[in-house]
Amino acid sequence: DALETKGWPEQFGLGKPATEQQVAAWDIDVRPDGKGLPAGAGTAVQGRAIYAAKCASCHGNTGVEGPFNHLVSSDTSKAKTIGNYWPYATTLFDYVRRAMPFNAPGSLTNAEVYHLTAYLLHANGLVDSTSVMDAQTLPKVVMPAQQLFVPDNRTGGAQIR
Amino acid sequence: DALETKGWPEQFGLGKPATEQQVAAWDIDVRPDGKGLPAGAGTAVQGRAIYAAKCASCHGNTGVEGPFNHLVSSDTSKAKTIGNYWPYATTLFDYVRRAMPFNAPGSLTNAEVYHLTAYLLHANGLVDSTSVMDAQTLPKVVMPAQQLFVPDNRTGGAQIR
Amino acid sequence: VLLKQSSGQVIQAGLAKDSLLLQDPTKVLGPLPSQLGDRSPFEQPVRKPSDTSSRTPLQDLYGTITPSDLHFERHHGGIPAIDPHKYELLIHGMVERPTVFTLADLKRFPSFSRIFFLECSGNFRSGKEQLTPQDICGLTSQSEWTGVMLATLFREVGIHPKASWFLAEGSDAAVMTRSIPVSKGMEDGMIAFAQNGEALRPAQGYPARLVLPGWEGNTNVKWIRRIEVSDQPFMTREETSKYTEQVGDKVRQFSFVMDARSVITFPTFPAVVHKGWIEIRGIAWSGRGKIARVEVSTDAGKSWQPAQLQEPVLDKAHTAFRYLWQWDGKATEIMSRAVDDTGYTQPTLEQLKEARGANMGGYHVNSIISWQIKGDGSVLLRPENIR
Amino acid sequence: VLLKQSSGQVIQAGLAKDSLLLQDPTKVLGPLPSQLGDRSPFEQPVRKPSDTSSRTPLQDLYGTITPSDLHFERHHGGIPAIDPHKYELLIHGMVERPTVFTLADLKRFPSFSRIFFLECSGNFRSGKEQLTPQDICGLTSQSEWTGVMLATLFREVGIHPKASWFLAEGSDAAVMTRSIPVSKGMEDGMIAFAQNGEALRPAQGYPARLVLPGWEGNTNVKWIRRIEVSDQPFMTREETSKYTEQVGDKVRQFSFVMDARSVITFPTFPAVVHKGWIEIRGIAWSGRGKIARVEVSTDAGKSWQPAQLQEPVLDKAHTAFRYLWQWDGKATEIMSRAVDDTGYTQPTLEQLKEARGANMGGYHVNSIISWQIKGDGSVLLRPENIR
């Protein structure tokens, strides 16, 4: 099944070189080391207002009421949340920017996403109410769950894991 | 791929015994030796009238005009017909009874099929105009094409045949 | 599109399908999961119907499975409408226990699944340049068939040891009948009730049909209602007046097996190709066994190179082949020939005519098909004159 | 139904489809060949949709191919509507030549076809007796996929030798992203553009998707628009917040491979069986290789017998199994367990809990499923408590 490249040219010469603009338009991912984070910054206070306007209807006033995913950890729920389960703060920026709000995905500005990120991290007790989230600070937020994460420990064969 | 019957019962006991009536209702085939031919008889004269009424619209007034299959051989056409290509007269009874007229299949009485068979055999010059076609005479009609027929002579392997 | 929340509340969560096409799909919620999937409005493959048959669009397909709604059709009395609860299969004649099986009975037997092709033995057209693979040989398709082996049923009814032929009869308006050697039935004949994972489609014999891997399509009697076991063939119209071919000064009858053949499906009319690398693609099959190899010529038959076969290569099955070709932009002809594991090599039409005589007629014409690549990249069939 | 004669004349040659059902089908000409086939009105298999997924009716299917319109669905932002003429796949990051491929470009590369299953790693439900195989594990389906190997594309763009991960990103409303090891991409990753002979269906990623044989469904990114090659994973939401599972006091991440499992599809709720011979049927599969054997127990797990496997047994593919059982009419439990060619044996839920801890969550739950056969022949799931 391995690729049999005998008789193949070095390159088929198909496709067009990607221009920098094309790459920039689609390259929206954000890595744990902060690569991909845009310019801009946000704070929890500003995020709270945006959250109330654009998110609370689906995730609850304080992020625990639903009807959709709990975003904030609480003592009364076992729900997996940003605070107790997410290993990287950068993921929050990445995901909210690409997929939320669910009914208007891709509609937020980078500033709005920074504010919301700051708000949700603060609501989960992970950053102060005054912390400014930007390309430098966000990757440094310590996520309690990170230490729990291990790569696949199944090594194949008869083992059940 | 051969059937692996290890562990199978002699019979699964599925299905119901077929009653004689059930078999009789469906067992409409006619073999070259005449097995399956019903009681009754037909003549070309009577067949001609039925043909004009029920068949000519599709096969032409004399069986060569179409628009559908030529049923009668003629000097001016190379069409394969009952007269020049069909190896068994019994097939004619069998096929007309099961499949014709195309727009009202299964609608003919056994007597009508005998008449039509007699007519078409006569039109192809294979029997006299006065011959009576019945379970005894039909299998004996000599079909010129029969001597042409050979079973598959391809015997496999590299041979092209 | 409305989205029902777990709270029971319903929210507006998307737009009508047509308006979506104008938008960036990442910015609008799409239609949610459903009971049955659809094709993209941009993909509408269709068969090519005539009054008596409908051809599979081979040039539009990939891989080897034919979507069931694109399986070729060849009927002699249209598609009967059959209530599966009333369906019965009668097996009688030279058997100890003449038996009537309901569809439920058939499904209770040990079952079997197998991927193989069906092909009408009249599957060849030529004569002009503007023909597609669908036009030339679209009367072949491939499915995964599931059913009960005929050997299982013959065992159940106690087939007579001297039985040598059986009649298979359909419940269509033609009450289609063919005589089949018992040996084939015992070897790999199957009463199929399913096709590509689901119940047979009506056009393919719902609720049950005979399938005989590798044998001409007409013998695979659809909508089967009766099997009469006998010690001689019945000489039905389909095996005398039709599905026989002139060979020399004789007429060949009961020529059941489909000889090996292949067809290029890309590039073919009406494709237009460009100078450079082209993957020549097609399918090859043989009613006698597995495809051993497919050879491709890109110089009008002067030289032949082996194509790659897609694995797994199955017995009596469409086998995808691929050949990587660097076209220099000069007019030429491309063609493929199949070789099966019995050593049979797909012949030219010339060779067939030589073997059978000029009047061989239109059945079992499995000759090599050649495509002209014009200097402007257009692709045309090299027409052949069958008579 | 009108029949056009070769003369051009049109004749009445049949009746409307509904009226046919009342009649003897041998006595009325049926509908003639058409462009697209339909299902019988008596056969209407459907998926079971929720807001986020739709389940394949495993108990209604035969063989191993899933009809494309019944392929399971799992979306995170609905089905995007994509114009194939505007479709582009961008490959960038650690490559020599960042490139944009059109769909036509992708189809011009050497192609490849392969039959394998997809399965959502959340494919398990239990908890009550009235569940069907569709309810329990209908988030798996099987197709013949055709596309261009990722290795071919990586070669074309000149992937950096130190590249170790790539991001696959969809163009749906969720802009779904997963990080995948380059090694898997090179081994057997494919950008598929066809499924079961035809273009992908929109719900399965039209016009192109990533497929990674044997890996959890979510990684097989649909409607793929971008691949960014990197030397580390991107830690997207789907591979951190979701598709990870608690194992002991740790959270297991990047648990890509689907372990071996099997499910009986007959007899299962709501079937009612009768004393006597019953063919127990089902499918088994493993993301690690081929199914080596399936064992069936008809005495609630006390003893196990080998089932028959349908050939050909393919790598990372649904494999049909069958076991002939004579039921004595007494209440019992039947179950199946798959063993793959790496020696892995499908575990019980007990064994899984022991290995992972009681809080293991709902991903990768591949435990043995047991069916109660009641004395009256009714069949019910033996429910299990996953938490």
Ligand code: HEC
């Ligand atoms: C119309 C409903 C809706 C709105 C409005 C909405 N969300 Fe969501 N959100 C969802 C749904 C549904 C999911 C789960 C999606 C999935 O699993 O694919 C989700 C998931 C999330 C998640 C991931 C949760 C997890 O546990 O993985 C985050 C974070 C999130 N939303 C943040 C936001 C923010 C911030 C906003 C406002 C800017 C917002 N959402 C607005 C419906 C909504």
Ligand code: HEC
């Ligand atoms: C409405 C049109 C129509 C009518 C009326 C009709 N036929 Fe036919 N006939 C056909 C067609 C179409 C075929 C070819 C069917 C096929 O090949 O499956 C055919 C074929 C035949 C054949 C076989 C020819 C061959 O070469 O194999 C015979 C014999 C025949 N018809 C006899 C009859 C007789 C006798 C009648 C009247 C009782 C009749 N037909 C009425 C349309 C018709």
Ligand SMILES: [Ca+2]
């Ligand atoms: Ca990036």
Ligand SMILES: [Ca+2]
């Ligand atoms: Ca008989």
Ligand SMILES: [Ca+2]
């Ligand atoms: Ca007919």
Ligand SMILES: [Ca+2]
């Ligand atoms: Ca033949």
Ligand SMILES: [Ca+2]
């Ligand atoms: Ca999502």
Ligand SMILES: [Ca+2]
């Ligand atoms: Ca996983």
Ligand SMILES: [Co+2]
């Ligand atoms: Co045919």
Ligand SMILES: [Co+2]
């Ligand atoms: Co999944």
